[in-house]
Amino acid sequence: MFWADKIAKEIIASGKHKPYWVDDMKTPSGRVHVGALLGVVIHDLVFRALKDTGADVVYTYVFENHDPMDDIPSYLPREKFEKYLGMPLFAIPSPVDGYENFAQYYALEFKQAFNSIGSHPKILWTKDLYTSGKMNKSIKLILDNASEVRKIYQEMYKKEIADDWYPFQVFCETCGKVSTTRVYHWDGENVHYTCTVDAVAWTKGCGYEGKTSPFSDDKGMKGKMPWKVEWAAKWQAIGVTVEGAGKDHMSRGGSHDLASLIAERVLNYPVPYPVGYEFMLIGGKKMSSSKGRGFAAADIVTILPPELVRFLIVRMNIRQQTNFDPSDGDTVPRLFDDYQECARHYFEDKTDDEARIFELSQVDGVKKPPSIRFSTLAQWVQMPNMEFAIKDQGLEEWAQYARIWVERFASDSERFIIQENTPSAAKDLSEQQKKFLHAVVDLLHTTSDAESFQKEIYLKAKEMDISSKEAFSSIYIALLGKSSGPKAGWLILSLDKEFVQKRFKSL
Numbered sequence: 140m141f142w143a144d145k146i147a148k149e150i151i152a153s154g155k156h157k158p159y160w161v162d163d164m165k166t167p168s169g170r171v172h173v174g175a176l177l178g179v180v181i182h183d184l185v186f187r188a189l190k191d192t193g194a195d196v197v198y199t200y201v202f203e204n205h206d207p208m209d210d211i212p213s214y215l216p217r218e219k220f221e222k223y224l225g226m227p228l229f230a231i232p233s234p235v236d237g238y239e240n241f242a243q244y245y246a247l248e249f250k251q252a253f254n255s256i257g258s259h260p261k262i263l264w265t266k267d268l269y270t271s272g273k274m275n276k277s278i279k280l281i282l283d284n285a286s287e288v289r290k291i292y293q294e295m296y297k298k299e300i301a302d303d304w305y306p307f308q309v310f311c312e313t314c315g316k317v318s319t320t321r322v323y324h325w326d327g328e329n330v331h332y333t334c335t336v337d338a339v340a341w342t343k344g345c346g347y348e349g350k351t352s353p354f355s356d357d358k359g360m361k362g363k364m365p366w367k368v369e370w371a372a373k374w375q376a377i378g379v380t381v382e383g384a385g386k387d388h389m390s391r392g393g394s395h396d397l398a399s400l401i402a403e404r405v406l407n408y409p410v411p412y413p414v415g416y417e418f419m420l421i422g423g424k425k426m427s428s429s430k431g432r433g434f435a436a437a438d439i440v441t442i443l444p445p446e447l448v449r450f451l452i453v454r455m456n457i458r459q460q461t462n463f464d465p466s467d468g469d470t471v472p473r474l475f476d477d478y479q480e481c482a483r484h485y486f487e488d489k490t491d492d493e494a495r496i497f498e499l500s501q502v503d504g505v506k507k508p509p510s511i512r513f514s515t516l517a518q519w520v521q522m523p524n525m526e527f528a529i530k531d532q533g534l535e536e537w538a539q540y541a542r543i544w545v546e547r548f549a550s551d552s553e554r555f556i557i558q559e560n561t562p563s564a565a566k567d568l569s570e571q572q573k574k575f576l577h578a579v580v581d582l583l584h585t586t587s588d589a590e591s592f593q594k595e596i597y598l599k600a601k602e603m604d605i606s607s608k609e610a611f612s613s614i615y616i617a618l619l620g621k622s623s624g625p626k627a628g629w630l631i632l633s634l635d636k637e638f639v640q641k642r643f644k645s646l
């Protein structure tokens with residue numbers, strides 16, 4: 140059984156996670172890395188698996204637009220954004236005109252990426268959760284039970300927590316920063332806080348000292364909880380019953396463990412079913428957006444068709460770290476091969492995991508993939524005069540990705556260019572190879588079918604007692620200037636006959 144169906148079955152059987160409410164989240168502090176798509180799709184799959192059982196289920200995605208900017212992405216001008224460090228992302232201007240704020244710009248770029256691969260959770264914003272008053276119940280519980288929260292931190296991290304530390308950070312009423320404030324007293328109505336000048340190394344507080352109600356309302360947001368505590372509060376505020384995260388948060392002693400203790404011991408809210416998953420690595424390195432390494436989510440949807448991006452995640456083993464490096468050999472062509480294989484299972488009405496993986500990889504209804512291998516298509520797009528065949532066989536969509544792959548990721552052995560002038564390497568062809576090429580010219584008019592032409596070439600070589608290796612390499616050397624290339628029958632027929640004739644005869 141496919142893993143998401145197994146999880147759905149387990150969730151239903153436990154009877155502990157009703158009503159079914161799946162949720163995932165992300166802080167849009169810059170271009171969102173492709174790794175964050177994993178969370179979206181994995182939660183989406185559990186959502187769909189639950190839905191496929193006939194259950195009522197909701198899927199929400201929370202953009203944490205209230206988190207502070209704690210670093211400036213390398214692709215933005217530091218001098219323009221430095222003054223916003225420590226302020227919530229919703230209060231920082233968008234780097235591009237036409238968006239309400241910084242968080243919205245990057246959140247919508249990411250949303251577009253996951254929408255394009257068929258995931259459509261309902262979008263929520265943390266600021267709205269706070270200002271709608273939904274978080275206030277949890278905030279009161281957290282502050283009233285601050286000593287229990289401290290105890291949980293102490294147990295988990297084995298370090299002393301000061302008695303005057305409170306799990307709440309005010310948005311400074313003077314400078315607007317949140318990273319610099321520290322609450323030292325809760326009187327049941329107001330939190331008393333300081334905006335400490337040297338609270339963090341990367342930005343300065345204003346030194347203000349005051350008190351304010353911690354409860355946000357429609358007039359504005361007053362402050363936030365530390366995110367691990369807030370994670371639990373968010374479960375309660377929304378009513379989340381299914382939510383996990385990548386293994387950095389889900390490992391023993393990680394943030395999920397802390398959030399769970401807060402939920403159980405402070406908020407009295409049942410911990411949602413935890414969907415945990417391993418990472419997918421690009422080029423062997425953990426995909427990380429903060430260092431600008433690897434792809435952004437918005438980039439991967441430009442190099443693979445939407446259903447293939449989805450397939451890449453759907454078929455991954457969520458219990459095992461996987462690797463996807465599009466520039467590594469035939470990684471991309473193999474992905475397409477595997478996709479076609481799963482499609483075969485689906486269209487043969489099999490009920491195995493492959494068929495289910497294909498079904499769950501579909502983006503806008505079930506679409507039968509082309510039957511041509513991607514590796515062949517990658518050769519076709521490099522041949523002249525193949526446009527008609529590509530169009531005729533309905534291969535334009537995949538062809539566009541084949542071109543991208545050839546340009547950006549294929550190794551030199553997979554790339555070829557028809558040489559306009561006779562390549563210098565052709566000088567070294569043997570007399571027998573030249574004779575063979577002349578003989579191929581005589582075959583040019585025998586057929587226009589590439590498959591049979593390929594056979595003709597092969598038989599001719601045999602007849603002339605020249606090894607097929609020598610025979611075919613002479614064709615590649617004469618046309619491409621290198622000793623290997625795509626299937627010669629297809630290559631030659633894709634070219635202008637007179638051109639081939641002239642080239643082969645000249646040797």
Ligand SMILES: [Zn+2]
Pocket residue numbers: 311312313314315316319334344345346347
């Ligand atoms: Zn301040």
